[in-house]
Amino acid sequence: MLDLTAFDVLSPGSPGYEASPRAKLVVRCHSVADVVQVLAYAEATGARFVPRGGGHCFVDRCPVDGIVVDLSGMDRITVDDSGVATIGAGARLEAVYAALHQHGRTIPAGCGDTVGIAGLTLGGGIGLLGRQYGLTCDRLVGARAVLADRSVVECSEDSEPDLFWALRGAGGGQFGIVTELRFATVPEPSACRIEGHWAEPEPLVRAWQDWAPDAPDGITVNLSVQTGHATLFGASVLPSAETHDLLREFTARAGVRNATDIRPDVPYRFVKPTFAALDPPGENRRSRSEFFARPLSERTAADLLERLEGNRRLAFTAMGGAYRRVAEEATAFAHRGERFLLEEASDPDDPWVDEAWRTAHAEGSGRVYPNFPDLALEDPAAAYHAGNHPRLAALKKSYDPHRVFDFPQAL
Template sequence: MSGISRRGFVQRALGGLAGAALVGSCASVTPKAVSSPTPPDWAALGSQLDGELSLPSSPDYATAKGIFNSRYDGSVPAAIVAAASVADVQKAIAFASTNHVGISVRSGGHSYIGASALDAALVIDLRRLPGGVDLDSGSNTVTVLPAATLDAVQTQLAGHGRSVPSGSCPTVGVAGLTLGGGLGSDARLCGLTCDALVSASLVLPSGALVTASPDDHPDLFWALRGGGGGNLGVVTSLTFRTFATTERDVVTLTFPMDSAAAVIVGWQRWMASAPRDIWGMVNITVGDGPGRCTVILATPPGTGSSVAGEMLSAAGLSASSNRARTLSRMDFVHYFEGGDAARAPRAFVAGSDIIGEMTSAAADSIVSAMSAWPQSAGSATAVVESLSGAVNDIDPTATAFPWRRQAASIQWYTEAASDAASSWLTDAHRALGPDSVGGYINYPETGDPLARYLGSNLARFNAIRQKYDPAGLMRSGISD
């Protein structure tokens, strides 16, 4: 989560508030599937659907293909199917297979690399699938649609005193978040979003509708937990374990920019062994005035001030300011969502690094990368988030998400012009050097290979993908 969440935290930081940010990269991705020598009969597909078909000639095409990152407003999908039933998904997949057209899937449309509106692809938009948030009070599990937004899910569950571990942006679709892992402010206590997944229904490239769970298609279930969205089929529903909600304190600590490296190291070392009901992140923002280093902590209610004091003492730090408040579950969620501004599409560039061990040298490299940002280009933010706690409980090979024994995730984010942003992002990766062992697949960058995001789990994931999608029909926007 973030708002002074990961995304909200970033977006508020970029807006000059106390907050955080995201990123993305621009370039079209050509589907692996080869174009059919005979033009597809789109009219025939449209006549079979319960939903709507939009083509480049359709009046609503620009709206239908629009996604959150407006850097991709110029993308040209072959067509968009607004699926109104699972049958629509199956018909669209069958059509794409017959006509050798790659498939791009949209749930929330927040892919950093515009993967839900790829050039020349058939986009299957899941936002019109019927259903809602179905909580089973007996088992405390919830079944949701793939395009259900985080805010909608959390709001409905909070009315029953339940929640699922999830990210921060209010309009992110649950499927995309889950399939890539799902980092957030509940991760140290409850694990990733994908760790709470009980089962998922999906339409395979063959057209078959299956359920993936530990007992049914367990290989698919393994791959769906952290392997990334749009790789294996079209997910049509997800079922999660839920957990009881409580109030939480949120503490905001600010530090001089010249102490940022010490803050990162001290916070990380303290966080690694802190109680699991404590979560936190470090935010560094530059470019809109004096650089800012901020630590956000989430703690049990009534403990924020004392926990912050323990962290400062253990890390040998002194904060310039220290503010604590107690929030209800939904106030907590909304705080990390970043407000209404977080809902509006925007043009951004973002990426990530996974830090194996947070040494002083690694922290210095993070600060150096931020100091290298061209001040005249606008603002940029780095968000550092611990991978400790419940994230570590699962073996790195037990799910496709591989980063279970590493120290932290870094998200790089800017809404500045793409040329400056892309160069800075490349230089940031270079500055980290061997301290970075990969990236987080929910923060992908154009041109990066899948190996950077799946690490040692790549071979197993590719074998599963080859089994279920031998023709390469599904397109995720990430290189093989």
């Protein structure tokens, strides 16, 4: 039996442990060798395990009495002269944006500061720069991973290309434990911060669905709706005058006053964290979601809005732009042609989440973002991976024949 005393084992009550209450052990890894050793320990003891980056998965995937392979000790971030960033799988978004900013660089990534770069990238990665630069996984140029047989592989377009394909959109806990990710960064743009509030959601919901997914790539505005309140928020890397013109066009289309607050250009790193209060964390609420290839019919939109009350919220996220310009089979992320993502969120015990999801689902594309996992789906593999599922299932057999990475809703 391997001796775990040499490892950084988090004990119950220590920071980091609470995030996985079902775990028997939470082991913080500081190197690839640590990861290999923990997998050897798991095999020797017959324990199940789950990798953890930022720990924000909506579903607790840790088996009862399982081992959490926590990668937070591997969070180094470096940027080379060609702009390629090498990021440890335990890094979180706030640290990633800050480190890249030091080099005048960034990547299109998500909004939550504490979200892990690993989980985000391996499931896709949608963010305010995404319509301009694509998914986070579209900027991935290589990764290092420990496979089920404990071999360590480097993958890229030239090395283990099938694995590299699978990690870009379907890699969260499915094929191996990724220890390091390499990204082709982009120059950090200046961005305007956009925010607007209205008391009458209906015309905003209608106009947003027609306009936001087709807006120029450089502007992304999302819409969050609660009872009697619509909030528009986003960022634009377009010239300020053009941003003002576009927002005027949008509010005219909606037939509402142009109440949008547009803050002047600052480096993108300083825009993104200002939305934390508008886009509350996923914990302490339950949400379901689906992609939509067409606007909701007036009747369905009215049904959804009618039953909003209390903490119930509809969140519309714009797709289109650069997301759409990658072929669906080019990476494992299969939802390129969708117009928007709609999320229904409320208190964990509110039956409205399922009711509203069913109402909207009648007009949805049946596709679900793998990073918004949903245990209530009838056919999760088809919903998450659509036409890419057969190739992923074949790769699963070849990379993990004994289903060492065997989570609920695995491939």
